[in-house]
Each structure stands twice: as structure tokens, then as C-alpha cells.
Amino acid sequence: MRVVPESLDDWLAYQTQVHSQTIDLGLARLRTVLERLRWRQPTVPVITVAGTNGKGSVAAYSSAILSAAGRRVGAFTSPHLRDYRERIRVDDRLVTTEELLGAFGKIEAARGEVPLTFFEYNTLAALLIFEGAELDALVLEIGMGGRLDAVNVVDPSVAVVVSIGFDHQQYLGTTLESIGAEKAGIFRSSKPAVLGSRRMPAVLERTARTLGAPLKRLGAEFDYERGEMRWRYRGTRWDLKDLAPPGLFGDAQYDNAATAIAALEELEPRLGVGPDVLARAVASTRLAGRFQVIAAANHARPVWVLDVAHNADAARVLAHNLAAQSVQGRTLGVCGILADKDAAAIIAEMQGCIDEWWFASTEGARGSSGSALAARLAPQLQTPLHACADIPAACAAAAAAATSDDRIVVFGSFHSVGPALDWLESHDMLPSATSSEYTPARVGS
Numbered sequence: 001m002r003v004v005p006e007s008l009d010d011w012l013a014y015q016t017q018v019h020s021q022t023i024d025l026g027l028a029r030l031r032t033v034l035e036r037l038r039w040r041q042p043t044v045p046v047i048t049v050a051g052t053n054g055k056g057s058v059a060a061y062s063s064a065i066l067s068a069a070g071r072r073v074g075a076f077t078s079p080h081l082r083d084y085r086e087r088i089r090v091d092d093r094l095v096t097t098e099e100l101l102g103a104f105g106k107i108e109a110a111r112g113e114v115p116l117t118f119f120e121y122n123t124l125a126a127l128l129i130f131e132g133a134e135l136d137a138l139v140l141e142i143g144m145g146g147r148l149d150a151v152n153v154v155d156p157s158v159a160v161v162v163s164i165g166f167d168h169q170q171y172l173g174t175t176l177e178s179i180g181a182e183k184a185g186i187f188r189s190s191k192p193a194v195l196g197s198r199r200m201p202a203v204l205e206r207t208a209r210t211l212g213a214p215l216k217r218l219g220a221e222f223d224y225e226r227g228e229m230r231w232r233y234r235g236t237r238w239d240l241k242d243l244a245p246p247g248l249f250g251d252a253q254y255d256n257a258a259t260a261i262a263a264l265e266e267l268e269p270r271l272g273v274g275p276d277v278l279a280r281a282v283a284s285t286r287l288a289g290r291f292q293v294i295a296a297a298n299h300a301r302p303v304w305v306l307d308v309a310h311n312a313d314a315a316r317v318l319a320h321n322l323a324a325q326s327v328q329g330r331t332l333g334v335c336g337i338l339a340d341k342d343a344a345a346i347i348a349e350m351q352g353c354i355d356e357w358w359f360a361s362t363e364g365a366r367g368s369s370g371s372a373l374a375a376r377l378a379p380q381l382q383t384p385l386h387a388c389a390d391i392p393a394a395c396a397a398a399a400a401a402a403t404s405d406d407r408i409v410v411f412g413s414f415h416s417v418g419p420a421l422d423w424l425e426s427h428d429m430l431p432s433a434t435s436s437e438y439t440p441a442r443v444g445s
Contacts, residue, residue, distance in 0.1 A: 018117075029120060030120055034153065045137045048151065049263075050183045054196065068277045071271055074126070107128070124150075145172045146186040192216055193211075194263050195218060248291070257282050260282075289306050289414065302408050304410065306420055307321075327407045329404075330406045331409060333408075336413055358388050
């Protein structure tokens, strides 16, 4: 007889052992289990967001706008930074442990001998929870690729591909065209396909046209203009003037905010999102771990910058954002990178920004050791570097070496930024506003 876990931690540990592979792309297993669960496609609008970089930001803007407009939103994102419950949000709150345990129990009863991956359990739980939550809209973030990602079992009303870059090549292919083809797999016949970058592999446009999916391309069907302090969005239905800057920092966030607006523009007749509410929501959007700046009052401590940049394109954006902000002292780098990432390419983008390095071990099946990472990258660096047992040790070492004029940048993975946030909180350096995602469930919800 199968032993059913009782606590959330036990469930999550169990789910890592059910399938022999950590990643096994495909939809057949999910469809089998969903059929046994008698799940049906959502009847509310669904925005599905794919992309190498930026999809978390686009999902955050979309969810914030819908919530500000008074719509009940189910949001599914991954991975999490500090708490597994971050992955599933219902009406702007984290899913409760009780909801997760109930969903996992139903999945386990239905799956029989079907081997599910950790992410497939996650996706199935989200779909079951959303199904019973009386929502007005769903915002779903693809985990990896698109065509064979578990999230693609849901048919979107609007499909968004934010960007295409090199990542997960062992699963998605070694060219931008092959990676683009996998991400274009979320497009559906007659449903809008939104492209959130000005340069995209031709396969995305070709796939959309073959399917008869109306195209919305940044720089064509929608675009924006930036002024010194404000910006303007122009799309197929809306012309939004005098907008405050997006709430997330960096030039790329204008692309991401415009892309989210372009997606919601297609759903406006069904959801009734007003321009005034939209503008306020975009300006107030926050997302932990995306160029998140933590500065002490009166400059009593070094500034901390946290960014989950985990591929070369994201590291290039991070380096650009760092260069745009002045610092009186040095910039110290705390870095942990998973073993299946191109660490050399990531560090090549960042090496001109960092004056001293602390490489740290990351946990999990895909983790790597700080000492191995330091040894591998030492030949391409001309600055001092150190190896640490884990991210907390690296944060402590960098903080001890820093002056109040310095800044410390933590990057390379969700598995780096999450433990860094925990370490900062344990040392009373994490402002309460940055933890706003950890809101308790409302009574009766």
C-alpha cells in the first residue's frame, strides 16, 4: 500500500521521488490524470506567458492589473524564492497549505501508477485549486519551453512569448529557431499571439500565421514611446499617454509592461480593465528578486541588489542595470549557478561589473558546488574570488568585506536569491515591504 505523506514538506520530498527524472517534458501524463480527475478547460480568460527571460515580470504586471481592476485572478508562476506556496496565488493571496494538501491528495488518488515529475504535481495542484476558486481570469507562466511544458495543457485565450534566448538547450534545441519553435507551441488557432521583443526568430511569426493566430508584435501592432519621466503605450485598442514608469527597474521593463498591456488589451471586452487602473497597477507592481534593491536608511550598510539572472541574456540586462546606477565604493558579487547552466557565459556578461567574487554552492539535484564553480571560472576572471559552502556563508563573507559605500549583488539563480533573502531577514536587513508576498489567507477563503 502506498504511504500518503501528511505534511507539506513530506509531500514535496515525496514528489521528487515519484518520477525517475527531474525533467521529463510531455503532456500525456498530465492529460491522463486530468481526465481521471474530470478536469475541464477554464471558461474564464487565460493568459499564458512563455519566454527565456521576462515572463515572470509580464505575469506580475498582468496579475497586478487584473487585481487592481477588481478581478479575481489565479496566478501560477515558478520556481519559488522562499516558500513553495508562492507558485500558486488565488485572488492576490498565497495558496494555503490546506488547499495544497487537499489537491495533492486528489492527484495521488487519481494518478495510479502514472509517474509525475515535481513540476507536474505543481501544475496539477494549481489547476485543481483554480477550478474551485470562482476566478475571473488566469495568468499562467510556462516553466520551460512551451510546447511540451505541463502548463500548455491549458488552452490560452492570449498566448505571450516575451523573449527568446539560449537556455535549457539540452531540452529545447541549440538554435534560437528551435527554441522559438518550442515556445511557439503555446499558440492556438484564432487566439492572439503576443510577441514581446523587437527581434524574434522567424518561426514564431510563421507558426502564428499558420495557425491563424492574430499577431501582436512589439514594434508593429503595439509599441511605446519613452520620455524623460513618463511613457506612452499605443496598441490596437488603447492609446495610453503620460504613464508613470513601470514599478520594476530597468529598460527591459518597458518592453515587459507594454507586452502585458498588449495581452490585456485583447481581453478588455471580457474583463473591462480601465486605463486609469491599469496605469496605477503597472507603476506599483513589485516582484522579489528582479533587480530588487535593498538599501539601509542613512546609508548605514552596503546596498544589496538581488536578481535571479540565470542565463547570459539576463546577466547582460543585470549588468546594464548596474551600470545605470552609481555606487561610491566597490561592487561585490555573490553568485550561485546551477550545474546545467552556462556559467562561463553568465560570468562573461558580469565580470566588468564585479570587483570581488564569492561563489557559493547551490542545493538540489541540479545544484553545483561553490569550489567547483570558482575553479572553473577563475581563468576568465582578473579579480579576487572566493568559494563558499552555501549562499548564507557567501552573504556573510561579502557583508564582512563590504563598507557602507559598497553594494553587494546576489545573482545566478532562484536558488541563490531565495536563501539570500532568508539570510537578510535573519539579520534584520529585509524591509517589511519586500515580504509583502507572504500575506496570510483571508479568514473564510
